[in-house]
Amino acid sequence: MAVWFVIFITVVTMGLFLYNNKVVAENTELQEQISVLDSSISEIEGKPNIQTYRLYEKNKNILSQFSCRSQISTYVSHLKNNASKYFISAKWFSYADWKITTDLSASTDTNGTSYEKIVTFLKEYPIGENSLFDIEAVESFDGFDRINFPWSFILNQNIYEACWE
Amino acid sequence: MKLAENNNNFFSYLLVLLGFFLVFFITKNIYADLQSSLDLKQNQEIDLQAKNDELNSLNTLERELEAKQSEDISEITVFSADVSEAAILDYLHSYAAAKNINNDTIIYRSINIVDAGVNEIWFGEINISISAIVAWEKTLMTFLDDMAKDNSQYKMFIRNFAYPLNETTSNLQVNIPLTIYYK
Numbered sequence: 001m002a003v004w005f006v007i008f009i010t011v012v013t014m015g016l017f018l019y020n021n022k023v024v025a026e027n028t029e030l031q032e033q034i035s036v037l038d039s040s041i042s043e044i045e046g047k048p049n050i051q052t053y054r055l056y057e058k059n060k061n062i063l064s065q066f067s068c069r070s071q072i073s074t075y076v077s078h079l080k081n082n083a084s085k086y087f088i089s090a091k092w093f094s095y096a097d098w099k100i101t102t103d104l105s106a107s108t109d110t111n112g113t114s115y116e117k118i119v120t121f122l123k124e125y126p127i128g129e130n131s132l133f134d135i136e137a138v139e140s141f142d143g144f145d146r147i148n149f150p151w152s153f154i155l156n157q158n159i160y161e162a163c164w165e
Numbered sequence: 166m167k168l169a170e171n172n173n174n175f176f177s178y179l180l181v182l183l184g185f186f187l188v189f190f191i192t193k194n195i196y197a198d199l200q201s202s203l204d205l206k207q208n209q210e211i212d213l214q215a216k217n218d219e220l221n222s223l224n225t226l227e228r229e230l231e232a233k234q235s236e237d238i239s240e241i242t243v244f245s246a247d248v249s250e251a252a253i254l255d256y257l258h259s260y261a262a263a264k265n266i267n268n269d270t271i272i273y274r275s276i277n278i279v280d281a282g283v284n285e286i287w288f289g290e291i292n293i294s295i296s297a298i299v300a301w302e303k304t305l306m307t308f309l310d311d312m313a314k315d316n317s318q319y320k321m322f323i324r325n326f327a328y329p330l331n332e333t334t335s336n337l338q339v340n341i342p343l344t345i346y347y348k
Binding site: 003009010012016024053056062067070072080093094102 | 176177178180181183184187188191192195196198199202203205206209210212213216217219220223224226227230231240241244245286287288306307309310313315320321322323324325326327328329330346348
């Protein structure tokens with residue numbers, strides 16, 4: 001019985017040893033295959049058009065945002081259309097970092113008094129459906145019949161987020 | 166007779182002891198090595214499959230790019246445009262020459278081209294500062310749209326811009342900052 005026990009242990013041990021050797025050999029072969037694949041991948045990834053594509057894919061959203069940011073004519077038209085809608089004149093257009101700054105003025109004439117035009121504009125523009133920008137607080141109004149005021153507005157959060165899609 | 170039986174028992178105990186010795190000092194180690202090898206094999210098979218998939222997708226992408234079938238090919242070709250000073254100057258003046266035929270004039274007073282090197286998102290960046298006189302505000306807006314449009318020769322962006330509004334009766338003198346991204 002003891003002899004059979006030792007024979008059994010020896011056979012099992014030999015079997016495990018041989019199986020382990022086979023698995024180790026397979027692992028070496030797998031490692032070689034992975035190395036070959038790695039070098040093939042590196043070779044393709046090193047090609048300029050693939051590099052450009054990868055970089056473009058990685059930064060697609062940022063580039064889309066920059067394109068959106070570059071739509072100067074859209075923002076100029078928006079400013080001019082809204083200024084004329086409320087009978088206000090815009091003298092200057094300055095745009096940087098999603099923010100437009102301008103000098104607006106309104107005069108008393110047949111379309112209304114200067115302050116009425118400005119009040120209507122300040123009340124209606126922020127809640128307008130087509131408003132692209134959020135207005136910042138206006139700190140000073142100069143004049144009476146002709147009121148001048150500097151104005152800053154930042155691209156609306158919804159529009160800004162749409163640029164990222 | 167009893168002595169022979171005692172010898173047999175002793176020999177049996179010795180064999181059992183040898184069996185346990187084999188189990189604890191040899192079989193156990195080989196089994197542990199085998200487990201480790203099998204784990205490594207499993208991980209390497211997963212790794213190999215992942216690398217195969219990656220290589221296949223790269224090969225497919227390369228074929229598409231070479232065959233110009235990808236939807237994004239037009240998006241990336243703009244990054245490979247010639248960004249030498251000569252090419253940029255040619256592009257800007259060719260644009261102006263085409264406009265000027267129709268009296269929709271744009272006259273460059275100066276063009277400064279500065280290579281700003283690689284930017285934070287790993288594209289090459291060239292900053293162009295144009296001082297120009299344009300006939301109309303509409304001409305200016307068209308110029309800005311054409312420079313920044315997606316299917317332009319270059320990938321250009323306009324980060325900031327300023328000009329006097331409502332100067333419709335005379336020529337506009339403006340400074341136009343443009344940024345080219347390239348790879």
